[in-house]
Amino acid sequence: MKDRIEQMQTKAQALPRARLGFFPTPLHRLDRLSEQLGVNLYIKRDDLTGMNLFGGNKIRKLEYLMGDIVRQGYDTVLTYGAVQSNHAMQTATACRRLGLHPVLCLNPCSERDARNVRANLLLNRILGAEVHVLDYVPDEPEAQMKRRRQALGRARMDELAREGRRCCELPSGGASAMGSVGYVMGYAELMAQCLALRIAPDYVFSATGTGGTLGGMVGGHLALGDRARVIGIADSPLDDDYEQQSADLCNGALALLGSDARATAADIHVDRGYYAPGYEQPSDIGTRAIHLMARQEGLMLDPVYTGKAFAGLLDWVRQGKVKPGSTVVFWHTGGVSALFADREITGPIGEA
Numbered sequence: 001m002k003d004r005i006e007q008m009q010t011k012a013q014a015l016p017r018a019r020l021g022f023f024p025t026p027l028h029r030l031d032r033l034s035e036q037l038g039v040n041l042y043i044k045r046d047d048l049t050g051m052n053l054f055g056g057n058k059i060r061k062l063e064y065l066m067g068d069i070v071r072q073g074y075d076t077v078l079t080y081g082a083v084q085s086n087h088a089m090q091t092a093t094a095c096r097r098l099g100l101h102p103v104l105c106l107n108p109c110s111e112r113d114a115r116n117v118r119a120n121l122l123l124n125r126i127l128g129a130e131v132h133v134l135d136y137v138p139d140e141p142e143a144q145m146k147r148r149r150q151a152l153g154r155a156r157m158d159e160l161a162r163e164g165r166r167c168c169e170l171p172s173g174g175a176s177a178m179g180s181v182g183y184v185m186g187y188a189e190l191m192a193q194c195l196a197l198r199i200a201p202d203y204v205f206s207a208t209g210t211g212g213t214l215g216g217m218v219g220g221h222l223a224l225g226d227r228a229r230v231i232g233i234a235d236s237p238l239d240d241d242y243e244q245q246s247a248d249l250c251n252g253a254l255a256l257l258g259s260d261a262r263a264t265a266a267d268i269h270v271d272r273g274y275y276a277p278g279y280e281q282p283s284d285i286g287t288r289a290i291h292l293m294a295r296q297e298g299l300m301l302d303p304v305y306t307g308k309a310f311a312g313l314l315d316w317v318r319q320g321k322v323k324p325g326s327t328v329v330f331w332h333t334g335g336v337s338a339l340f341a342d343r344e345i346t347g348p349i350g351e352a
């Protein structure tokens with residue numbers, strides 16, 4: 001395993017990389033929850049990736065994405081997401097570090113008051129990002145919203161080109177093969193830490209959205225051949241061919257790293273059972289999971305991704321789908337600024 005990790009690290013060195021975060025992120029045991037749940041529970045702290053206090057999974061992706069963007073000589077980066085997108089905020093953060101101009105095209109998930117600037121939208125303001133917000137259309141199909149959002153972005157890119165700027169377009173979530181390289185290598189980082197701690201995870205749980213993080217983790221797992229089952233807990237109603245999309249991201253990343261390993265959709269394990277009632281909408285199980293983690297371990301989860309993902313992990317343990325005594329890693333993917341978002345997103349986390 002050690003040799004395989006080193007080989008992957010050598011191959012990754014050939015790819016352009018902007019050093020943005022603080023790696024390796026800590027991996028540590030959650031003693032009190034381990035005792036209560038009857039498993040050996042560890043947490044991988046990608047909430048501490050940096051660059052600033054509001055880190056998360058996107059920084060690993062952005063190190064490779066931005067490395068490539070800088071190498072190609074772009075001066076502006078335009079990306080997409082929901083109004084409270086962590087990816088959009090972290091892209092703005094990375095752009096500032098690298099002296100690039102950040103442009104964000106965002107879609108509201110509900111009717112919004114333009115004066116109510118909180119959480120990531122507030123951070124985007126502080127960062128001085130150029131922010132464009134679509135009009136909210138109630139009950140609009142997601143595909144149609146995405147078309148409108150992209151049209152907005154493309155129109156702005158045309159203007160930027162006329163202004164003489166070199167603008168690179170990044171997909172929402174940084175979901176691309178190059179972005180997923182960050183998580184293939186993140187998985188190798190996790191396994192190096194597990195070796196040092198003399199543990200071998202049976203399960204690795206993570207929130208999954210655009211699929212690039214999970215695809216990267218599965219890529220790392222396939223390249224290393226460890227015994228863990230990597231499980232993604234969905235943050236939203238995902239497409240029917242989501243597993244294939246995530247496998248494609250995985251395979252693109254493995255190809256960039258010169259690895260022969262390949263995934264099929266059957267290698268991508270996603271549980272869609274815990275996002276209800278919807279993306280960026282609070283739930284009782286999510287709120288309870290946030291309270292449990294905070295009150296037993298003093299750690300913060302977020303209401304959109306990690307709270308629901310941890311609720312999924314807890315349910316798997318309680319249902320016996322994770323056997324007692326198993327070694328389980330919960331991959332904290334960040335996003336904690338959402339604790340300070342509107343109540344429509346946070347729910348009653350501040351009550352009881």
Ligand SMILES: Cc1ncc(COP(=O)(O)O)c(C=O)c1O
Pocket residue numbers: 056057086087173207208209210211212213214302305306333334335336
């Ligand atoms: C905090 C957090 N966790 C998990 C995810 C899911 O990552 P991915 O989009 O790569 O599936 C996101 C994506 O936005 C996120 O912000």
